[in-house]
Amino acid sequence: MRIVDLRSDTKTxxxxxxxxxxxxxxxxxxxxxxxxxxxxxxxxxxxxxGKEAAILVSSGTQGNMTAVLSQCARGKxxxxxxxxxxxxxxxxxxxxxxxxxxxxxxxxxxxxLDADEVTSSINLTSKDWPETGMISLENTQNLxxxxxxxxxxxxxxxxxxxxxxxxxxxxxxxxxxxxxxxxVSADELVLDADTVTFCLSKxxxxxxxxxxxxxxxxxxxxxxxxxxxxxxxxxxxxxxxAGIVALESMVERLADDHENAQRLATGLQSIIGFKVxxxxxQTNILFAHLEGNDGSQLAAAINERGIRFYDLGELGWxxxxxxxxxxxxxxxxxxxxxxxxxxxxxxxxxxxVSNAPSRL
Numbered sequence: 001m002r003i004v005d006l007r008s009d010t011k012t013x014x015x016x017x018x019x020x021x022x023x024x025x026x027x028x029x030x031x032x033x034x035x036x037x038x039x040x041x042x043x044x045x046x047x048x049x050g051k052e053a054a055i056l057v058s059s060g061t062q063g064n065m066t067a068v069l070s071q072c073a074r075g076k077x078x079x080x081x082x083x084x085x086x087x088x089x090x091x092x093x094x095x096x097x098x099x100x101x102x103x104x105x106x107x108x109x110x111x112x113l114d115a116d117e118v119t120s121s122i123n124l125t126s127k128d129w130p131e132t133g134m135i136s137l138e139n140t141q142n143l144x145x146x147x148x149x150x151x152x153x154x155x156x157x158x159x160x161x162x163x164x165x166x167x168x169x170x171x172x173x174x175x176x177x178x179x180x181x182x183x184v185s186a187d188e189l190v191l192d193a194d195t196v197t198f199c200l201s202k203x204x205x206x207x208x209x210x211x212x213x214x215x216x217x218x219x220x221x222x223x224x225x226x227x228x229x230x231x232x233x234x235x236x237x238x239x240x241x242a243g244i245v246a247l248e249s250m251v252e253r254l255a256d257d258h259e260n261a262q263r264l265a266t267g268l269q270s271i272i273g274f275k276v277x278x279x280x281x282q283t284n285i286l287f288a289h290l291e292g293n294d295g296s297q298l299a300a301a302i303n304e305r306g307i308r309f310y311d312l313g314e315l316g317w318x319x320x321x322x323x324x325x326x327x328x329x330x331x332x333x334x335x336x337x338x339x340x341x342x343x344x345x346x347x348x349x350x351x352x353v354s355n356a357p358s359r360l
Contacts, residue, residue: 004329004336005308006264009174009257009284009322012205017249018242025241030056030233037237041244045211048247049196050187053219054211056240058231060173061090063197063212065098065229068134070214070221071167071195074099076133079121081107083143086136086171097229101130111141112153118160135161136169139189140178143315146261146285148178151189158192167194173210177203177283180254194218203254203284204246205323209239250323257284260321260330267334271341287316294344301349302340307333 005011014022028034038056046054057063064086072078078094080087082104086094094100103121105113123129137157141147154170161168170193172178172186179186190196195214200206212222226232233239265278265286276288290298299311310318321330343349 001306002332003306003308004325004333006319006321006325006333007308007310008320009202009205012202012323014205014207014242015245015249015323018206018245021241021245022238025237027235027237030236030240031227035235035237035240037244038240041240041247042211044244044247045198046213048186049190049198049213051190051196051213052216054213055219055222055226056233056236056243057197057210057212057226058208058233059201060085060171060197060199060210061093062226062229062231063210064090064136064169064171065093066212066222066225066231067169067195067197067214067218068094068098068100069225069228070218071169072098072100072133075130077101077103077123077130078134078136079103079105079113079118079132080136081105081111081113081138081141083107083141084136084138084171085142085173086138088143100133103130103132107141107144110149110153111144111147112137112149113157115156115160118157122160122164122166124164132164132166134167134169136171138171138173140174140181140283140285142173142285143312145280145287146174146177146283146320147280148181148282149189150182151184151191154189155192162192168192169194170196172196172198174199174202174283174285176251177254177258180251181258181282200243200246203257203322204243204250206242206246206250207239209243211243253323254284257321257323257325258282260284260325260327261286261319263327263330264319264321264333267330268337271334271338273341284321286319287312288319289316298341298344301344302337305336305340307336 042054158168175198200209265281
């Protein structure tokens with residue numbers, strides 16, 4: 001069976017160049033600052049994002065956690081979007097480990113936050129509510145369909161944070177997707193951010209790792225917290241080597257992923273019963289909705305036929321393109337979806353809903 005895995009860009013496999021770089025990486029003790037490949041990646045990442053310093057971490061979740069721990073005291077709250085990864089996808093770690101609460105606001109149609117609502121939600125005086133300690137946005141916006149926030153949109157919220165002497169953090173797991181879509185440099189997008197994370201292991205296709213960037217002072221504090229979290233590594237150059245290749249050779253090709261997402265959206269739109277607007281597909285993520293009450297059964301049937309995606313219930317079916325997915329794969333996926341929908345509606349196939357994968 002031909003498999004086209006559109007569940008997430010975390011399913012990408014490292015390129016041959018990455019594998020070679022891993023094998024040949026110069027190594028040292030990263031915990032002591034002695035791994036030259038890690039040091040090179042961190043310097044490269046900081047320069048690429050226009051920040052003073054950077055630290056390699058195991059994941060975007062650890063990067064976000066460390067950003068909060070380094071800048072937001074226990075007992076305070078972080079203002080975030082309701083549909084952000086920090087709010088929904090990090091297992092409640094900020095509450096249990098960082099000791100902060102999340103003040104989740106409804107995302108706007110652009111994926112950002114309403115400026116007036118953010119301002120009115122900041123608490124610096126009341127003893128009854130958690131004191132606000134940080135404001136954060138996500139770019140791109142995963143559960144908002146991969147929407148990209150431009151520098152102007154980010155600056156509006158950053159200015160509110162800074163006017164109240166609060167740090168502004170960007171969860172930029174797919175930051176380079178946003179930059180490529182908008183046709184700007186990544187450092188321009190995060191100009192007003194105090195800290196920013198980005199993932200090496202999504203569209204950039206490295207096998208593991210994320211980077212947290214910020215001021216030298218913040219990153220020095222972050223190193224202490226990463227140690228506390230058990231994230232200090234030794235010969236981590238084998239991870240960093242692939243990250244270097246990712247930054248050098250995988251950014252511009254993200255446009256291919258965006259084109260494939262558009263191709264998929266246009267194709268799904270032509271299948272009777274599907275609701276998807278290609279004009280709202282900006283990067284490599286799209287959500288499709290199916291008319292009727294049989295969406296879960298159809299999702300399971302399509303997955304059984306090798307086209308893998310997540311059925312997220314009311315949010316819709318989420319498809320994500322990435323390295324290794326070709327335009328031919330998209331055409332094959334569309335053929336399978338169209339055939340399965342037709343046969344299902346003709347009563348020619350049945351399937352158990354329990355087989356449908358579902359995950360944020």
